[in-house]
Amino acid sequence: MKKQNKYFLFALRSIGFYLLMMLSMEASAQDVVADSTAPAPVAKKKAVKNTFESNWIQDNQSVMVPIKGTLEMDIQHRFGTVNKGYKDLYGIYAPSNIRIGLSYAVISNLQLGLGFTKDRLQWDVNGKYAIVKQNKTGGWPISITYFGNIVIDTRPKENFVTDGDRISYFNQLLIARKLTEKFSVQVAPSYAHYNNIEGFLDADGKIQPKMKNDHFAIALMGRYKLTEKTNFMVNYDQPLTQHPMNNPHPNISFGLEFVTSAHAFQVFAGNYQKITPQSNAYFNQNDYTKGQFLIGFNITRLWNF
Amino acid sequence: MKTKFVMSGIVIFLISTGFMAMEQPKKPWVAPDKSAKMANAVKSDANSLKEGKALWSKHCQSCHGKTGLGDGTKAAQLKTEPGNFTLAATQKQSDGSFYYKIAEGRDDMPSFKKKLPEAEDIWNIVNYMRTLKK
Numbered sequence: 001m002k003k004q005n006k007y008f009l010f011a012l013r014s015i016g017f018y019l020l021m022m023l024s025m026e027a028s029a030q031d032v033v034a035d036s037t038a039p040a041p042v043a044k045k046k047a048v049k050n051t052f053e054s055n056w057i058q059d060n061q062s063v064m065v066p067i068k069g070t071l072e073m074d075i076q077h078r079f080g081t082v083n084k085g086y087k088d089l090y091g092i093y094a095p096s097n098i099r100i101g102l103s104y105a106v107i108s109n110l111q112l113g114l115g116f117t118k119d120r121l122q123w124d125v126n127g128k129y130a131i132v133k134q135n136k137t138g139g140w141p142i143s144i145t146y147f148g149n150i151v152i153d154t155r156p157k158e159n160f161v162t163d164g165d166r167i168s169y170f171n172q173l174l175i176a177r178k179l180t181e182k183f184s185v186q187v188a189p190s191y192a193h194y195n196n197i198e199g200f201l202d203a204d205g206k207i208q209p210k211m212k213n214d215h216f217a218i219a220l221m222g223r224y225k226l227t228e229k230t231n232f233m234v235n236y237d238q239p240l241t242q243h244p245m246n247n248p249h250p251n252i253s254f255g256l257e258f259v260t261s262a263h264a265f266q267v268f269a270g271n272y273q274k275i276t277p278q279s280n281a282y283f284n285q286n287d288y289t290k291g292q293f294l295i296g297f298n299i300t301r302l303w304n305f
Numbered sequence: 306m307k308t309k310f311v312m313s314g315i316v317i318f319l320i321s322t323g324f325m326a327m328e329q330p331k332k333p334w335v336a337p338d339k340s341a342k343m344a345n346a347v348k349s350d351a352n353s354l355k356e357g358k359a360l361w362s363k364h365c366q367s368c369h370g371k372t373g374l375g376d377g378t379k380a381a382q383l384k385t386e387p388g389n390f391t392l393a394a395t396q397k398q399s400d401g402s403f404y405y406k407i408a409e410g411r412d413d414m415p416s417f418k419k420k421l422p423e424a425e426d427i428w429n430i431v432n433y434m435r436t437l438k439k
Contacts, residue, residue: 228362
């Protein structure tokens with residue numbers, strides 16, 4: 001419990017630091033006034049662009065919603081933890097987890113998608129909507145995007161009592177600001193719900209839940225552009241809900257992102273292996289204090305229709 | 306089984322020859338008059354060049370090269386000539402002509418009007434392309 005309190009205090013301090021940065025840093029670096037002498041055909045740009053350059057920040061979503069008509073294919077791969085060393089080549093030959101997903105920006109600011117994850121044979125249907133965007137001059141100082149999904153666990157029926165037990169939900173608000181041309185930050189509170197959580201029989205023969213059905217968490221992340229096409233990214237996920245047992249561990253991840261016209265490639269080290277956000281939030285037992293890191297990568301391919 | 310094998314071979318052959326048939330000889334690319342005469346809507350200032358450079362790096366550099374020589378990492382795989390933007394002969398084209406070619410694309414050159422739906426972005430690239438002249 002003391003350890004969890006420590007994590008919670010760390011999370012609060014991190015949020016405080018983030019908010020302080022938001023208030024204190026000048027936004028002028030990227031807030032360039034559009035040229036007023038420009039001829040009529042070009043509308044003055046308002047929304048800040050490229051706060052992040054991919055849908056993903058490692059295991060979390062970014063605030064970005066691709067432009068209308070963009071089809072995206074995602075391939076996400078998480079190796080095993082590095083702890084066995086050379087025996088499984090630092091997790092590269094350990095059992096891995098994979099998700100393949102497709103998403104499409106059906107209208108401006110709205111993206112719908114689906115995917116399949118190897119872990120628990122999970123199908124996910126997801127939606128992402130840009131509620132407000134950071135403006136260059138005046139207007140909103142931050143961008144806010146909602147991300148939500150419904151996941152269906154399609155393992156054989158003997159794993160469940162009713163079909164409803166297969167379903168879980170995830171909701172997240174992504175709040176981001178591009179602080180300078182190179183540096184962007186995001187904070188992302190989230191809420192996950194599992195219809196069914198594992199239980200156990202106590203000494204009186206009564207069923208007791210190991211975890212609660214609802215789980216709150218918060219994530220903090222940042223991006224720093226090293227070159228026009230290469231970014232350094234860092235991310236921290238903090239569970240907030242205290243469960244009776246099996247409390248999930250926080251996640252620290254950091255790595256590089258390489259962006260081209262039609263691709264983004266992210267390679268990183270982190271603690272999360274489950275890929276679907278609610279599984280990560282609920283079931284991560286990789287402990288960074290024990291060095292239980294693993295290598296992961298995300299590849300996105302974009303087509304514009 | 307044998308029939309499936311033969312059929313697979315035929316399909317692969319047809320697809321391969323189809324792709325070969327798509328190879329096109331060099332041909333001139335002239336923007337329509339109306340587009341070529343279109344005035345540049347964005348002043349070439351420091352901000353425009355900065356934005357243009359960033360867009361060039363992300364969308365153009367892999368084929369056209371960092372300095373516009375047409376020597377990007379993908380250039381060798383192209384069936385069409387990526388051009389040399391350092392040459393006066395290439396740079397004599399109008400801003401509107403460059404805009405048209407970026408927006409519409411042709412053969413290996415993709416159309417960017419959907420990927421870059423804001424006209425200002427394309428004009429920024431055009432402005433940056435002017436700085437590539439030697």
